[in-house]
Amino acid sequence: MDSIKVNLGDRSYPIYFGTGILKGFGGTYTKFSNSKKVIIVTNPNVGKLYYEVVEDSLLKEGIEPHRIDVPDGEEYKTLTWASKLFDKLIALKADRQTPLIALGGGVIGDLTGFVAATYLRGVPFIQVPTTLLAQVDSSVGGKTGVNHRKGKNLIGAFYQPKFVYIDIDTLKSLDKREIKAGLAEVIKYGVIRDPKLFKYLEDNVDILTQDLKLKTQNTALLHIVKRSCAIKAAVVEADERESGLRAILNFGHTFGHAVEAVTKYKEYKHGEAVAIGMVYASKLSHRTGLCSKSVVERVRNLIKKAGLPTEAPNFPRKSFLKAMEIDKKVVGGELRFVLVEGIGKVRLEKVKADVIMPESRL
Numbered sequence: 245m246d247s248i249k250v251n252l253g254d255r256s257y258p259i260y261f262g263t264g265i266l267k268g269f270g271g272t273y274t275k276f277s278n279s280k281k282v283i284i285v286t287n288p289n290v291g292k293l294y295y296e297v298v299e300d301s302l303l304k305e306g307i308e309p310h311r312i313d314v315p316d317g318e319e320y321k322t323l324t325w326a327s328k329l330f331d332k333l334i335a336l337k338a339d340r341q342t343p344l345i346a347l348g349g350g351v352i353g354d355l356t357g358f359v360a361a362t363y364l365r366g367v368p369f370i371q372v373p374t375t376l377l378a379q380v381d382s383s384v385g386g387k388t389g390v391n392h393r394k395g396k397n398l399i400g401a402f403y404q405p406k407f408v409y410i411d412i413d414t415l416k417s418l419d420k421r422e423i424k425a426g427l428a429e430v431i432k433y434g435v436i437r438d439p440k441l442f443k444y445l446e447d448n449v450d451i452l453t454q455d456l457k458l459k460t461q462n463t464a465l466l467h468i469v470k471r472s473c474a475i476k477a478a479v480v481e482a483d484e485r486e487s488g489l490r491a492i493l494n495f496g497h498t499f500g501h502a503v504e505a506v507t508k509y510k511e512y513k514h515g516e517a518v519a520i521g522m523v524y525a526s527k528l529s530h531r532t533g534l535c536s537k538s539v540v541e542r543v544r545n546l547i548k549k550a551g552l553p554t555e556a557p558n559f560p561r562k563s564f565l566k567a568m569e570i571d572k573k574v575v576g577g578e579l580r581f582v583l584v585e586g587i588g589k590v591r592l593e594k595v596k597a598d599v600i601m602p603e604s605r606l
């Protein structure tokens with residue numbers, strides 16, 4: 245089993261990677277905690293596929309796992325469901341030492357992390373991400389939270405896990421559309437920090453969008469997941485609470501959030517919206533003279549090759565801008581964007597509204 249460390253002083257933690265390692269989860273768990281009781285939060289979909297494997301691995305170590313199910317869907321990442329989890333934890337007599345294990349995608353990870361951060365002022369938290377997006381992005385870095393009816397992720401806490409346990413075999417049951425959505429975030433890491441990863445994706449992304457059965461796909465998946473986590477870890481190490489550098493992880497996200505908001509979060513998956521957002525952000529970078537046309541083309545072509553959308557329907561300029569303004573990246577009337585200078589190099593820039601959208605269609 246491979247690992248990398250996220251260095252955050254006394255909040256440092258490892259990320260473990262492997263193929264078929266879920267059955268060994270219990271053994272790793274015992275290195276981190278003496279608690280004989282653990283709570284696993286999952287959803288019926290993921291639970292059906294993977295709960296028993298994790299449960300068996302814990303029982304083998306003499307640990308007593310308890311399962312809590314949250315219905316499947318972003319609409320359950322709410323304070324209401326956090327509160328239901330608190331009720332269950334109290335009923336199960338979970339104490340300060342009882343770890344919460346998130347088994348699932350980003351929704352389960354964000355919700356469970358938020359509950360772990362706040363129940364009894366903080367209990368140990370472990371991430372077992374099972375979607376590509378969760379493995380390369382949401383499980384690392386300590387952002388936890390729930391949605392509010394006025395916006396996504398408006399309530400939350402920075403709360404780091406004790407460890408992250410990534411079995412890329414779990415991706416084999418994942419819908420292809422979810423894999424592609426996760427690939428958008430991987431492409432993002434290439435653009436913001438790693439020209440070699442970007443080139444690797446240009447050469448290999450097509451095999452990752454096919455059915456995940458081949459050994460070569462395992463190698464490619466492990467490579468991109470590890471590289472993505474290493475980049476995210478490095479950025480988070482430099483700026484844990486997003487007071488500066490961490491914002492580069494939002495490349496494509498300001499436009500992406502607007503695309504999601506204007507389509508009422510129904511049409512696009514987050515990763516798909518980010519894919520469109522990355523193309524728009526690259527075009528904006530070119531318009532402001534920061535990068536050449538060929539950079540825009542490379543970004544657009546890779547996104548297309550990954551089977552992701554590169555354009556959103558022609559929304560009215562006004563509603564698009566309005567959607568961007570409720571995003572958290574507004575600074576003093578101007579919008580702060582992550583713009584690309586070249587593949588692997590980005591910078592934060594404040595941009596005025598008329599430059600962001602000079603035409604009704606971007």
Ligand SMILES: NC(=O)c1ccc[n+]([C@@H]2O[C@H](COP(=O)([O-])OP(=O)(O)OC[C@H]3O[C@@H](n4cnc5c(N)ncnc54)[C@H](O)[C@@H]3O)[C@@H](O)[C@H]2O)c1
Pocket residue numbers: 287289290293316317318321348349350351352354374375376377378381382383384385386387388396397414415416417418419422514
């Ligand atoms: N905390 C962060 O830093 C951060 C970063 C990015 C995104 N997020 C959040 O992550 C969430 C999106 O996460 P997501 O894309 O993982 O969505 P998700 O958690 O909704 O999972 C997507 C779907 O895949 C299913 N699924 C999960 N694992 C599976 C598997 N192995 N096999 C088959 N089906 C499986 C789920 O049941 C669900 O239906 C959003 O709420 C977003 O705000 C958080």
